[in-house]
Amino acid sequence: MDGTTARPTTRARSWWGWGWTDAHPDDAECVAMGALLPGTLGRPLPVPRIRDLAIGAPAVEPPPSLAHLVTADPADRAAHAMGKAYRDVARALRGKPGRIPDLVARPADERGVADLLDWAGDHRIAVVPYGGGSSVSGGVEYRGDAHRAVLSLDLTAMGRVLEVDTEGRAARIQAGTLGPSLEDQLRPHGLTLRHFPQSFEFSTLGGWLATRAGGHYATGRTHIDDFVQSMRVVTPAGTNSSWRLPASGAGPSPDRLFLGSEGALGVITEAWMRLQERPRHKASAAVAFTDFHAALRAVRALAQSDLAPANCRLLDPGEAALSGAAQDGCSVLVLGFESAHEPVADRLARAVELARSHGGRYDGSGAPGPGGAPAGDAAVGAWRSAFLRMPYLRDGLVRMGAIAETFETAATWDRVPGLIDAVRTEVGAAALEATGHPATVNCRLTHVYPDGAAPYFTVLAAGRGGDEAALWDDLKAVAVEVLHRHRATITHHHAVGRDHRPGYDRQRPEPFALALRAAKGALDPRGILNPGVLVD
């Protein structure tokens, strides 16, 4: 999460699952994981092969002037067919991925993006912008048949930091820059974007902007929205270029219309981003709670204090057990503080004290604390390792025919406890009914605010055999109903994509839908940009 991981360039990305192929669990690991979840398969589904997909010739050919930007290579097309949600992996494993795009384009500059959009508009070709491909909400695939062909517009050939303003701590960065490369290019300047979503290694600046990504940090500067000075967005109606400003009150923010537009209004090509000094002081601790609701009150008190923890993750007992942070039925609050300027031990001590005043137990000795929770670094380290490895383990479970997925939301404090209880109860019951086996529904808080929190749920359940994606859709529909009933957002930082459209359509105010549809009509009159996302 600090961007310093060594990345041999010879590693291969998986076309069907998360991340690097060499980091995937092997068959034996899959079997071992599956054994922990009753009702899963006895042996793993085979790793799917591209040649089994029988990918045909593309429905269109690019004009000679664009041919050098475009490929029809089947492997490339297969790798751009979907994101990395559970249902994407499950579909790939069953040999039924989403529609394979006809072509993949990799423009090297803004001119190339504009030319490709012009060509696509002239020929009714759907354009699906693609950054790192880590969408977990169906954001990078095409569903439907209203277009003549589908072009996956991969931005990763635009992966450079173009300018750095060290005095004003900002950089002009191309949208296709992947997280590690972005930090590598900033490091010589002593600066960092300090934006570390869980997908960091496999996602791009443009993807973060288009989806309003949330970073790793629990409070303060963590949403990508707040780091934007200005953006350039290529639309079929021209290029939107906002001024580089620290703040402005001149009408509704132009950038805020494109932040979260998920490729439906234009293609983000670059942005001036606010940077920070690299933190030099860090401290962390884990506090155990026997009462999850008391822990929620502790977190609220912390969020409403001036302490501003960089990390303030509350793991419920199931999540704590899963990550190795605690095995005794306790909830664990993982606290972290960071500063570029001054030691943070004092703030950590005050935060721990505040947590203790709400019933938390902390033993700073490094040994397991009195309540059985490993103290301090042990729990923090366990949680952190599990966090980074989680998406790979998920894919191993999926190979065992299991449901293994997450979803997240946010709500005001008055609704948080009831919401979490209801998701656990109702999604758990639905999974039991659908599969005949008890399911695991865990929760952690990933981001906290003075006025609410973002609960993040993990669902682990047996599959039903053969059509895991449909089973998940049923369970997710139950979850969406609970969220809606509690007025909890359909997504806090995973974006809407296609998977969340039903919930989004119910949450989005109708006049805003009218405005957004009108804006889309003005900017994308031929309806080629990421069709199916946000508005029709």
Place this chain on the structure above:
Amino acid sequence: MDGTTARPTTRARSWWGWGWTDAHPDDAECVAMGALLPGTLGRPLPVPRIRDLAIGAPAVEPPPSLAHLVTADPADRAAHAMGKAYRDVARALRGKPGRIPDLVARPADERGVADLLDWAGDHRIAVVPYGGGSSVSGGVEYRGDAHRAVLSLDLTAMGRVLEVDTEGRAARIQAGTLGPSLEDQLRPHGLTLRHFPQSFEFSTLGGWLATRAGGHYATGRTHIDDFVQSMRVVTPAGTNSSWRLPASGAGPSPDRLFLGSEGALGVITEAWMRLQERPRHKASAAVAFTDFHAALRAVRALAQSDLAPANCRLLDPGEAALSGAAQDGCSVLVLGFESAHEPVADRLARAVELARSHGGRYDGSGAPGPGGAPAGDAAVGAWRSAFLRMPYLRDGLVRMGAIAETFETAATWDRVPGLIDAVRTEVGAAALEATGHPATVNCRLTHVYPDGAAPYFTVLAAGRGGDEAALWDDLKAVAVEVLHRHRATITHHHAVGRDHRPGYDRQRPEPFALALRAAKGALDPRGILNPGVLVD
């Protein structure tokens, strides 16, 4: 600025000038002020009288069902004809105010707002939403002749705090609530919105939201945008009601489209706003600098530190002299810290030390410091008194035929020094050429960011006799050219209104203009909402 000022209900608001009539400088004071500015009149222009305006009968009459919400009283209509910009006051003093609205409506609830919009739409009546009427950018007047009549929609009958969530620190507040009343209603709960624009006493929550107001505080939570949990906005196409959420990543933010929409997309009727605990610890200090550019560097260092001063106002020598903070040609940095939780003396001391390391001089003894600047509380108090009295003194100067106006902007740090120098030089030269007398062009920084600052300019100049508004328009056009050349925003927190349209139209990216125009067409298809603002 802390909302505790006693407000006798018998005081009368001025229809043509700032604030309370009993706070206006008398003729002798006007003459004394005028004497300081060569080229002004020998005696003040008379206070204008409503009866001299010869206000005619309204062009329309409301239907019986709405008659109880509407008045055609000439005094009421005159008071709703304009905001309180210099050019508004100057026009009123010359007996040429903006177009007098035909009617003033004061709906008591959202239903009333919707009914009035329906009626106005059916009869081609322009609707100008009106909160406290403190616009300084032509935001609350009608210019043009495309409508059959003009209705000023005064929201102040909707002035209640409807619900308070003390656990989640938020309140549901009606849009027409004026600043002092808002704080009065929150005080029993121990909470505060802590949003104190200079217009606080004469502006409303709805006005702040519609114009993206900036509060008094220099860093951190100061923009009204960041306090919004959810909003209700009545549009001709229906009521936009967003969910109450601490954060959401579900598409572009609906609220951000209406924040800054200046009444052109809908009428904001209420909002759930994030609140804070009332600060209990405060400390302030003033640091003097002989070199303004060194002071700029000090402010940048402070803005990029973790110290987060509540106040970090840099007054240039002219501004320091005008406010009484220093009389020796020094620049003065006014620093303030606040916290609800812990003493702030240490943070203040570190901030002062940082300022000193950039050449600042500070003598904490309470006597004038070695550089001649009054130290600590004296300078802070002088500046604060001047700040609150400033709009009244402006009106006194206007009665002496003077130009007395402010404008503000924001830019990244690399542009700030050159921008300030260019505004001083070029606006000063233009004023000299136009009036034959030297003008005063002062600057202070009102808000500071890690990546830039918001310079705020005061222009004091002789008039030209008879048409001060036109003279100011010429000077402002010079200023706007300088801002544009330096890519500094046309407004940081004064809004666009009608006065800033030319600059705004050049700054706003063209694709965003297309989107905004389309959104306006969808929400206000008959074009009745605040015509002339933002888009045509």
